[in-house]
Amino acid sequence: MEQQRQTYHHKDLRNALIETGIQIVNTEGVNAFSLRKVAAACGVSHAAPYSHFQNKEELLEAMQLFITDRFSKQLESTVQKNNNVAEIMKDMGIAYVSFFVENPAYFQFLYSQSNIKIDLSLSIPDDQNYKPYIIYKNIVSKLLGQTHYSEEKQNDIIITIWAFIHGVTSLATMNNVNYDNDWREKVIDFMDVFQLSFLNNTGEKI
Amino acid sequence: MEQQRQTYHHKDLRNALIETGIQIVNTEGVNAFSLRKVAAACGVSHAAPYSHFQNKEELLEAMQLFITDRFSKQLESTVQKNNNVAEIMKDMGIAYVSFFVENPAYFQFLYSQSNIKIDLSLSIPDDQNYKPYIIYKNIVSKLLGQTHYSEEKQNDIIITIWAFIHGVTSLATMNNVNYDNDWREKVIDFMDVFQLSFLNNTGEKI
């Protein structure tokens, strides 16, 4: 597990710490992560990380950003694969749950001890907001744009579905929850109901 | 903060550790909790907890059980306050979110690093299952019992609503989620929709 190196300088320690750290979180769990362990795994002294991060928290943040980036790309890739907006929305729901089911440690790592900021109001510019949420929001907005719901009502619906997906993913990634079926189907079912009941409002704004 | 005592034996150390531990989690956060700190706060040496718990994990489990118990009682108290089942269900939804909004650290503590087992299938006897879920499930079952849904379909609906409440509570207790409205209203809205669309199935079982 422990790497050696011949040069005094590692040349890419910052990235190595991030990626090795994520690997530890993924295989041994969030609690097994430590600065000294990740330093050793990179073949570097225990205080070396302090050349690149002020403290443990900062490395964790960088790891979370890295994961968020991969997550965003995975969500975005569902947009390319299809051109039916309603279908994209379903694919994205599946992608959302799948990403965390395939890497269960990520969910707790990202959402429960994280510094990631998510703004569900309409006040903050998209590029300062949590990217996976924006990607999801933009797709649902496209669907809802065909209706005559007010902007607030649309935002309300978006948050409702997001909360559901988030809840399902949380349950799906918990060790000790026994559920016989596939959580992804649950998301699809929910979106079906949503699309049936919300997408034919062509009347007045409410 | 640190207590003193005159007798060599504490007489109630086990409970003291549990309740003081919960207080630390609640005020300083999950990560601030340590065996040595809670021992000191109880006025006892750092290894004293090992007379009552095999390790840190066991004390954490006891604390989680204690919280779960209080949570269960809070949910159950909504049943007494009302006799309209549909209203009880809403009250319980409010109680669910409120419990964790009032003690935000509890949510992460209970659900993300917990050993609590939740069985969403129909296979396990209620008394071996996660009590708050059973309390909630029994109320919704009472409502659904008036319909003609199959047992599986009923269980399906119950899980859907539970996942939503769980997701909302998760978002509501996250530090860095900005949401302008009251999450409890979101739960109520959801239950209204549910009661409208699911509670008038009096036809064949599906």
Next chain:
DNA sequence: ACTCAAACTTTACACTGTCAAGATTAAAAG
């Protein structure tokens, strides 16, 4: 070739969980 700042190491300290050995004492047994 020299300088210098960035990258890394070493040493040190306080804090953590846990174990083993010992001290105290409440309660059971005589």
Next chain:
DNA sequence: CTTTTAATCTTGACAGTGTAAAGTTTGAGT
């Protein structure tokens, strides 16, 4: 009422943790 016993608590130790300070190495720019 003494004696025994076992539960409870203390002390001391050890490895592991995050982090600060001081020292070392080395690549890059003058």
